[in-house]
Amino acid sequence: MKLTIKEIAKLSGVSQSTVSKIINNYDDVGEKTKAKVNAVMEEHGYRPTYSAQTLARKSTKMIGVIYAGDINANFDHPFFSEVVSSFKKTIGAQGYDLLFFSNEKFHKADEDYLARCQHYHVDGCIIIGGEKVEPSVYALDQSEIPCVGIDIELQGPRSAYIMTDNHQVSGLAVEHFYLLGWHDVAFIGGQQESLVSSQREEGFKDHMATYGMKTKTEWLIYGDFFEQSGYDGMKQLLLLEERPHAIFAASDLMALGAMKAIKDHGADIGEFGIIGCDDITAAKYVDPPLTTVRQDKEKIGKMAAFILQDLMHDRIKGTAVKIDPDLIVRKSCGSKRESSRYKENAK
Known part of the structure; x- marks a missing residue:
């Protein structure tokens, strides 16, 4: 059975974001740590399906959409549906498609959004906050994949979040x-x-x-x-x-x-x-x-799209935006x- 990044991290005694950086050939990981993680991957036959060089050469123009946690606010919730509709309209005008991730397995330990996002080579993610958010959402937040949260506070190196005040x-x-x-x-x-x-x-x-x-x-x-x-x-x-x-x-x-x-x-x-x-x-x-x-559902969705584009192009770093209500x-x-x-x- 193929290991997940989460399992590799546990066996190696490092964080999931560190494993992700090693897989993607980032320079800010020590040689000893790289050797330890690579040894675990080699022992268990783990083979990444892509490389950082591949992603650098070509954007997939794919954005992941995650309804996080034990969320009743699904596709039928009028607030979130309008936010996502505004996001889709704005990001779609830039040539991006949306990939919706299922969270029906979130109670199970093998839920791993980071691995799934890497598998599908998404350029970034929008995460809709629910209740009892699964830990793998925060592992994704701490990775190098740009993420924008709606009603969920993200603190990762390439993350931002937006919510009404x-x-x-x-x-x-x-x-x-x-x-x-x-x-x-x-x-x-x-x-x-x-x-x-x-x-x-x-x-x-x-x-x-x-x-x-x-x-x-x-x-x-x-x-x-x-x-x-x-x-x-x-x-x-x-x-x-x-x-x-x-x-x-x-x-x-x-x-x-x-x-x-x-x-x-x-x-x-x-x-x-x-x-x-x-x-x-x-x-x-x-x-x-x-x-x-x-x-302002339209503004929230539009703001999420603009901020995510800036994160993907390294024009801004993590930020928090509060939208005024009326x-x-x-x-x-x-x-x-x-x-x-x-x-x-x-x-």
Whole structure:
């Protein structure tokens, strides 16, 4: 059975990126290390399928696309599909094709994105961040293959990442609640270990404190960014003795689920203030239309394409880019002071 780069690295006592550099004839690896790794490869009959000289002579014009980790945000997720569509349009105009890697095996130890990227000779990769990201993603990040991450922080020598300023996302939502008189605000987020969700939760708590609005532990609900978790989370909130009447959901899909839960519960949705995040197409068509914090999906995809091209041509080194969000005001979050509940309480 042919060894993987990961196995060669383990047997040699070096990192996977070091093995990759030796295979590709980089100069910054010591002779003793090269000899040790080459001896392991020779012993086990490992033969690289290409050389660095081959890649230097000819670009494959192929970009790998990886949906990393235990990711529900797959091809059907409206946010990521629009980002990748923008990326495809921009990078495609430069003559590149996309190669989508499957991650159905990510629970298994033999998942190795670096080896697969080398096998297909990709010029670079775009990595879409999910939950419980497999270690092989970070091995790829630490290699010499240029990578751009979306909603995943990459730190490799030829890597960069892009994400919306999630702290500001929550700031816009909380500020809007405050200005409209909503102080009893709950947060419905993704998984607690989610980078994006944790950043939005942190921003939510910080801005709630800024405006003197208390954050209640029982009003912090966690899901998976999809409709059902928003629905389930809202049902949980509705059953509380002291329930909130304002909801900030960390995704539009969860916000839509929460709105359905309110209606199914028989409550008056007009007595609630609801804000989502993403500004997916469906947000403007739901009843009432959803107020949301817009992520600039087209800009994120375009920026990813430009940065990846610069990384591939060594015009820039690793960088992190945060994109500013915008508040899109619709009817799902009106003024609390105009609601019948507020007027009743004011008497």
